[in-house]
Amino acid sequence: MRTKLAVAAVVLAVFPWFLHDYGLQVAIQALVLGVFAMSFNLLFRNTGLLSFGHAACFGAAGYTTALLVSKLRWSFAATLPLALVAAALVALVIGFFSVRLTKIYFTMLTLAFSQMLWAVAHKWYGFTGGDNGITGLLPPGLLGNPKGLYYASLVALVLVSGIIYIVRRSPAGYTLRAVRDNPARAEAIGISAFEYMVAAFVLSGTLSGLAGFLHVAWQHSAFPDLLYWTTSAEVIIAVILGGSAEFFGPAIGAVVLVVLEAVVRSHTQYWPLALGMVLLAMVLFFPSGVISLFQRRQREEVPRAAA
Amino acid sequence: MPLLEVRRVSKSFEGFQALSDVSLAVEEGSLYALMGPNGAGKTTLFNVITGRYTLDAGRVLFANQDISHTPTHRIIHYGIGVSFQRAIPFPSMTVLENVALAVLALDRKTRNFAHPLLSYADAAERAEEIISWVGLDDLKRQLTAALPQGDLKRVDIAIALASKPRLLLLDEPLAGLSRAERAQMVGFIRELLRSLGTTLLFTEHDTEAVLQLAGRIMVLHRGSVLAEGTPNEIRSHPQVQEAFLGREA
Amino acid sequence: MTGLASAASLFLLAVGLSLIFGALGIVNFAHGSFFALGAYFLFALTRGDAAGFWHYLPVAVAASLVVGAVVERVFMRRVLNRAEHYQILLTYALLLIIEDVSKICFGADYKSIGMPKGFEMPVFVLGIPFPSYYLGLVGLAAAAALLLWLFLHRTRYGTLVRAVAQDREMLEALGVNVPLLFTVIFALGIGLAGFGGAVSLPLQSISTGVAVDAVISAFIVVVVGGLGSIWGTLLGAILIGEIQAFGALVLPEFSIAFTYVLMAAVLLFRPWGLLGRPPAVRT
Numbered sequence: 046m047r048t049k050l051a052v053a054a055v056v057l058a059v060f061p062w063f064l065h066d067y068g069l070q071v072a073i074q075a076l077v078l079g080v081f082a083m084s085f086n087l088l089f090r091n092t093g094l095l096s097f098g099h100a101a102c103f104g105a106a107g108y109t110t111a112l113l114v115s116k117l118r119w120s121f122a123a124t125l126p127l128a129l130v131a132a133a134l135v136a137l138v139i140g141f142f143s144v145r146l147t148k149i150y151f152t153m154l155t156l157a158f159s160q161m162l163w164a165v166a167h168k169w170y171g172f173t174g175g176d177n178g179i180t181g182l183l184p185p186g187l188l189g190n191p192k193g194l195y196y197a198s199l200v201a202l203v204l205v206s207g208i209i210y211i212v213r214r215s216p217a218g219y220t221l222r223a224v225r226d227n228p229a230r231a232e233a234i235g236i237s238a239f240e241y242m243v244a245a246f247v248l249s250g251t252l253s254g255l256a257g258f259l260h261v262a263w264q265h266s267a268f269p270d271l272l273y274w275t276t277s278a279e280v281i282i283a284v285i286l287g288g289s290a291e292f293f294g295p296a297i298g299a300v301v302l303v304v305l306e307a308v309v310r311s312h313t314q315y316w317p318l319a320l321g322m323v324l325l326a327m328v329l330f331f332p333s334g335v336i337s338l339f340q341r342r343q344r345e346e347v348p349r350a351a352a
Numbered sequence: 353m354p355l356l357e358v359r360r361v362s363k364s365f366e367g368f369q370a371l372s373d374v375s376l377a378v379e380e381g382s383l384y385a386l387m388g389p390n391g392a393g394k395t396t397l398f399n400v401i402t403g404r405y406t407l408d409a410g411r412v413l414f415a416n417q418d419i420s421h422t423p424t425h426r427i428i429h430y431g432i433g434v435s436f437q438r439a440i441p442f443p444s445m446t447v448l449e450n451v452a453l454a455v456l457a458l459d460r461k462t463r464n465f466a467h468p469l470l471s472y473a474d475a476a477e478r479a480e481e482i483i484s485w486v487g488l489d490d491l492k493r494q495l496t497a498a499l500p501q502g503d504l505k506r507v508d509i510a511i512a513l514a515s516k517p518r519l520l521l522l523d524e525p526l527a528g529l530s531r532a533e534r535a536q537m538v539g540f541i542r543e544l545l546r547s548l549g550t551t552l553l554f555t556e557h558d559t560e561a562v563l564q565l566a567g568r569i570m571v572l573h574r575g576s577v578l579a580e581g582t583p584n585e586i587r588s589h590p591q592v593q594e595a596f597l598g599r600e601a
Numbered sequence: 602m603t604g605l606a607s608a609a610s611l612f613l614l615a616v617g618l619s620l621i622f623g624a625l626g627i628v629n630f631a632h633g634s635f636f637a638l639g640a641y642f643l644f645a646l647t648r649g650d651a652a653g654f655w656h657y658l659p660v661a662v663a664a665s666l667v668v669g670a671v672v673e674r675v676f677m678r679r680v681l682n683r684a685e686h687y688q689i690l691l692t693y694a695l696l697l698i699i700e701d702v703s704k705i706c707f708g709a710d711y712k713s714i715g716m717p718k719g720f721e722m723p724v725f726v727l728g729i730p731f732p733s734y735y736l737g738l739v740g741l742a743a744a745a746a747l748l749l750w751l752f753l754h755r756t757r758y759g760t761l762v763r764a765v766a767q768d769r770e771m772l773e774a775l776g777v778n779v780p781l782l783f784t785v786i787f788a789l790g791i792g793l794a795g796f797g798g799a800v801s802l803p804l805q806s807i808s809t810g811v812a813v814d815a816v817i818s819a820f821i822v823v824v825v826g827g828l829g830s831i832w833g834t835l836l837g838a839i840l841i842g843e844i845q846a847f848g849a850l851v852l853p854e855f856s857i858a859f860t861y862v863l864m865a866a867v868l869l870f871r872p873w874g875l876l877g878r879p880p881a882v883r884t
Contacts, residue, residue: 095686142869149628149685150872153824157864160817164858214468216461219445219453226442230508233402233436234454234515235428236462244465274817278693285690315705321697328691329679 061195067307069191070263075303076198077259082283082295083205084252088245090289091218093225096246097277098139098155099253101162104272106132106254108166111179111267121184125258132254133247135162140246144239156274163272178268188262198259202296205252210292212248221245253280282320286327288334301335353416355380355551356432356519361400361410370396371575373410378519378553378568383545385566386555387586392572394555395437398521401553402427402434414519428458433517437524437555439508443497447488447507450496451479454514479514486510486540502533506540513548520544522554526561534558538565563587606735606804608842609742613797614815615822616749616834617790623766623829624786627677627688631695632794633815634703639665639795640807641703644712651715651803658799665795666788673787678780696812704809713806720803734803741800745793746835753831762786766829821864827877836876 061069085099106128113119113127139158143151166173173179187193212218223231224238231238261267270276279302287298302320309319331337354377363371371393378384386394399405401412403424412420414430422430441450448470455475456462470476483492486506491499496507505525512520525541526534538561544550556562562569563583571578571592579589586592618632642661647653672695680688715721720734753759765772765782773779798807818841826837841860848856867874 095689142865146868146872149828150868152628152685152689153820154865154868154872156817156820157824157861157868161858161861161865164855164861168855168857212465215465216453216456216467216469216472217463217465219449219469220457220462222444223442223453226444227440229404230436230441230511232404232424233428233434234511235425235457235460237423237425241462248465275813281686282690282693285686315701317697318701318705321694321701324690324694324697325676328687328694329676332683332687 057199061192066191069195071303071307073191073195073198073263075300076195076202077256077263078280078283078299078303079296080198080201080205080259081253081256081280082287082299083202083209083293084249084256085280086284086289086295087209087212087252088249089284091213091221091225092144092242092245094144094242094246095152095281096143096155096249097152097274097281098143098159099250099280100272100274100276101139101155101159102132102136102250102253103257103260103276103280104159104162104166104267104269105135106257107261107267107271108173108179110258110261111182112173114182115179121182121188121262122186125255128258129251129254132257133251136247136250136253137243140243140250144242144246156277159272159277160274163269163274166272167269173269176269178266180266182261182265182267184262184265194259194262197262201255201259205255206293206296208248208252217241217244282324286323286334288336290333291336294334294336297336298334354378355415356401356553357413358397358401359411359413361397361412362408363396363400363405364408369575371400374572374575374577375410376570376577376580378551380518380551381545381549382551382567383541383565384551384553385562385569386553386572387557387559387562387569388572388578391574393575394572395523396575397572398434398523398555401521402432428515428517431516431518433512433515433520435505435508435512435520435522435525437527439501439504441496441504441507441511443495446493446495447483447499447510448476448479448492450507451482451510451514452476454511455479455482458515482510482513486513501528502530505529505537509540509544513544513550517550519551519553522552524555524557526556526558534561541565603731603735604843604846605839606738606842607845608839609739610797610801610804611818611822611842612742612835612838613745613793613800615819615826615838616746616831617793617797618816618819619823619826619829619831619834620762620793621787621790622823624762625677625681625783627681627692628685628820629790630689630692630816631699631812632692632790632819633812633817634696634699635665635669635791635794636798636801636815636819637807637812638668638699638703639798640802640811641707641712641798642795643799643802644714644807645707647714649712649714651717654714654717654803658796661799662792662796665798666792668795669788669791670784672791673784677787678783681783696816700809700812709809711806711808712802714802716803732804738800738804742797745796746831749793750831758785818860821860824864824874825867827874830874830876833874833876837874 060072064072081103088094088096109128109131110124113124114121139155143154146154167176169175183189188197220236220241223236224241228238257271260271283298283302284295285298286302287296288294305323306316309316356378358374358376361371361374374397386397388394396405400407403422407420411418414432417430419427419430452469452475455478456472461472480492483489486509488503488506488510491503496504499507525537529537541552545552566583568582569586570580571586579586579592614636618629621627621629639661642664643657646657646660676691676695680691716732716734720737722733723730724733724736753763761772761777761782765779769779822837822841823834825840826833840863844859844863845856848859
């Protein structure tokens, strides 16, 4: 595992020097979606809660950055803390109300909340620019340079992965999985699930905000689509495509999804059709994600701490 | 003074009377059994004691404290542990992690998001003790998802013991076990009381096992108390004989 | 009036979603796509000429029914007992595929059709002219609701449809062909969506992108009314239709947001919906 990680790190570090401009753009997009997918999976993998509202956190951070830069002329990088705070607050509100509900009702309520934010961003022309979005945001310095943005996104991915790794092994991480595995048993040993689930939602949402920030830096703009439910759907697709049970599954799923999109789009305008076909094939034939294609045996989660 | 006292408890679901006017008293250091056919109200009574269900009427007292309206996740802090009928602990974790988590939960140390679970040396050590006490030393690094039902029951009891309960509620500890496993479990339950001093309240279908094990027995029938007393009294109780023992013998 | 007409359209869209969720437990993200497909079928059949509206409407609905049955047989059946995210992913895949296939088959431009025969003249309500087809649409939706109710509550097969939502094993034990029942229910749900799409065509033009918005509207209606309840869906549709119509008059910028606020409020206080049944108590 260590050697594999080291090889991957070296490859990712030297990668940009072998790419032309377009390739680099695709690589940045993949990393940003990777950060988003890893963050999403922090909640999904550990609690079993399928959120359809992560677009709200992603978009809230993105819009915070876009608004601060365009209205108050903040420097780009300085908006990051507030963008994360915005994502955390949105996650706190959504999480606080939603985690009480189970299964599909949770999914629907998170969807409703994020659509509320979308509706506001979409229609409030005076503040958010409505569906014209906020454009012309050119981040100066490191974030403005494609290679710089690539490395910033890579650092973000490493950071998010590290946080997820630590949380998974912590008592709180085990507590979340205990509630997911067997809520009645968890209660009987004295665990009250609510606060842990809210905490996980907030952490997951805040890290998704990091992805939202990077996305705006990459796109130089913010549009209501950031908040639309299809953005939530996209991150779910990346996670399941890669395999939510694998640590790096979501990141790998993000890379596969983004590269596939770039390749398909260069040949045809019917990318949704192709994606639909891929999803169908995946659900019907390799439900554990693309990683499972390269593994002989199906691996269930084996916590490394115990080995 | 009894350790657990249930006073005139009633509970109904949408017009179905699951428990009506049930009272019981479990003395500290005793083995108390609940008997009765499926739907008699045994599991409902457990759920009432553990706060999973709210009461329609009556009170539940534990060590002289009123716990009638205490939520389930606080019950363990009073000293009431539970082992479930269908023992499925936390399948994604190893046996050791299952038990260590229960130890930490009792000490309210699960809020930490940063340090590894097994770096809590005290908890890990105590978990290992309990695991060897229930005889699962060889399996402690195994994922519970892969264990057979007999071992799962023991893991589940180990989890319950990690919370140092004064009273342990066992829901059908013998269900789903083979003959050999049953004999082992009966010995194990006796040992719980003898060496740990844990008071036990359990439900069981196996009439013979109950009559052997229990100090006192309550027979429930359609949510009401049909009989209550020592095994000998229950054995000779006319209505019980008619309703259950006759059929089972 | 406008509110009622859009309520009628919303009801037809949402009731099938509710039916399918109630019986199969599947949340169909492609439901809006089948709504759009119904409209496309009708448009293609009539070639955009309102004269053929009544003639081809049954054909479009029949086509939707067939599509629904085929989709259930080929795809849905394989995810029935799988985790819900697979069900969501599968129906999302169908959404994407139907979207692009209809773009290829019917083109990406807006499609609309004139008022159907018998409803060419406007009616005046309080002196304000409204298309008389508003009344026609409301009538059609009411008829569909009534027929559906009669089917579910007054026929033996309808009883089975309601029962399968409660206890599937029981029906299997009784020897009912549950897989066939599922196909029928799914086809019926899709047929209703197709019918809704087709009869809404004179009032709202259709193009790609409609499906994505429509399915969310359907979710709101169903969640507000109660998953699996017909009358709840009807109530939800009327509420949402009116809120959107009045919201558009009062605060046009945020009329969409209102509906999401309503949905969130209902989920918070009555997660099972206004007329839905609270989940059975665990015993």
